[in-house]
Amino acid sequence: MIRVLLPAHLRTLARVGQEVTLEIKGPVTQRSVLDALEASYPMLRGTIRDHVTQERRPFLRFFACEEDLSHEAPDAPLPDAVASGAEPFLVIGAIAGG
Numbered sequence: 001m002i003r004v005l006l007p008a009h010l011r012t013l014a015r016v017g018q019e020v021t022l023e024i025k026g027p028v029t030q031r032s033v034l035d036a037l038e039a040s041y042p043m044l045r046g047t048i049r050d051h052v053t054q055e056r057r058p059f060l061r062f063f064a065c066e067e068d069l070s071h072e073a074p075d076a077p078l079p080d081a082v083a084s085g086a087e088p089f090l091v092i093g094a095i096a097g098g
Contacts, residue, residue: 002022029074034049
């Protein structure tokens, strides 16, 4: 099982707690995790990734094992600790301002 932590606004939209668990078949990548997340919680479609391009939305970042994975290729394997469920995949709302 893959553990995913969501920011408050997405938890509210999906009506879930801070952490959700997902069953992933095949390689554990950003794409496979986000595909499974959107399949389990259809109300999140388009909130994390653009509907057309499937690119990460601005002001959202992806982290795992204390590493920023936001600019990694969507099909790059996630760390083994995430694939085993020992560490969560984090979707973080970025902070902007000036």
